[in-house]
Amino acid sequence: MSLRKPPPPRLLLDQVSCMRNAQQILRNVNVSIHDGSALVLSGSNGSGKTTFLRMLAGFSRPSAGRILWNGHDITESGVFHQYKLQLNWLSLKDAIKENFTIIDNVQWFELLEGKHGKSMPAIELMGLGRLAKEKAKMLSMGQRKRLQLARLLAIDRPIWLLDEPSVALDDDGVKLLEYIIAEHRRKGGIVIVATHIPIDIEDSMILRLPPRFPRRITLVDMLDRCDIS
């Protein structure tokens, strides 16, 4: 019998609640996330998936509870400085420079990381090798998503926060996405993904957020709805 203690979670959400626009979006969420694991956030439009990711990225604070990274509260400034360097954020806003080439769009981020040499292999893996010297403005939506994923690989940070990563990808693109997620986890990385479209992520934890209810009707709403003619 082994008496070795299990490792503490890399990320721990402890009774986390979150408000947005004066509405309660998340209530008392508890999740332990270990190296190599994946958390999938699902739920209808407006249920709070992006809000959840934004909170993990430190763009907003929990209204109650704590998010701990290596046992430290990420809202403490000394901790946040280190924590944010662990994050790789992919969102629908793609931050692609239209007049830069595809390779420059990736290398620019890699350079900011003080890294070198991963951009071209990442671009090739994502199937954009032949387009590397083209301007980004000529890319299709799916190719832009592939470019974002290449950037994710080139930057190579341990915690991936992915907001609808499969949107606009074709079947092969989704398979590549599933592959790079599996590889990242195999190396001990963490993946937290908000998605409507089913993605094949082995042994993932699933957090289904309940649908939002419309907020209470105010006097202004009622006046707006009055048909005064």
Ligand SMILES: Nc1ncnc2c1ncn2[C@@H]1O[C@H](COP(=O)(O)OP(=O)(O)OP(=O)(O)O)[C@@H](O)[C@H]1O
């Ligand atoms: N910029 C904002 N300011 C205030 N409230 C917002 C803002 N963006 C979203 N919300 C509100 O927060 C709630 C959760 O939105 P969120 O974007 O997190 O949902 P989601 O599950 O990611 O939705 P979708 O599936 O449509 O992407 C919604 O009720 C929405 O109206």
